[in-house]
Amino acid sequence: MIINTLDKSDLYFVTVLGCFVRKYDLTPREIEVVEHLLFKGYSNREIAQVCFITEKTAKNHIASIMRKTSVKSTRHLASLYINFLHDFILSKPSNE
Numbered sequence: 141m142i143i144n145t146l147d148k149s150d151l152y153f154v155t156v157l158g159c160f161v162r163k164y165d166l167t168p169r170e171i172e173v174v175e176h177l178l179f180k181g182y183s184n185r186e187i188a189q190v191c192f193i194t195e196k197t198a199k200n201h202i203a204s205i206m207r208k209t210s211v212k213s214t215r216h217l218a219s220l221y222i223n224f225l226h227d228f229i230l231s232k233p234s235n236e
Contacts, residue, residue, distance in 0.1 A: 156228050160221060164208045173201045178218055 161171055172191060176182040182190070188198040202214065211217045 156225055159228060160224050163224075164205075166205065166208065170201055170205050170208075173198065174205060174217075174221075177202065177214060178221055 157171075157175075160166075166174065169191070173187055176187045176190060180186075184195050184198045184202065187193075187202075188195040191198065193201075206212070206214075206217060209217060209220055211220055
């Protein structure tokens, strides 16, 4: 995973990602691809290089993620995650 540190803000971020992953039943490799795609802005080729897979395999993972989340583009996937994050923040208990 890209997220290496676990200070309070990162732990919260991992929790949001964890809820997103559970909701859409993403595999560990799909999680890695989502991180590179959404959080780093990597292209299919760059994802393939850092994940040590072929570009075709990266595209297959992205297609699977899009199918599971019912989106039609990576831009729509980014929007879905942002809206998920927004809803998560709004539902967060305010006792901090």
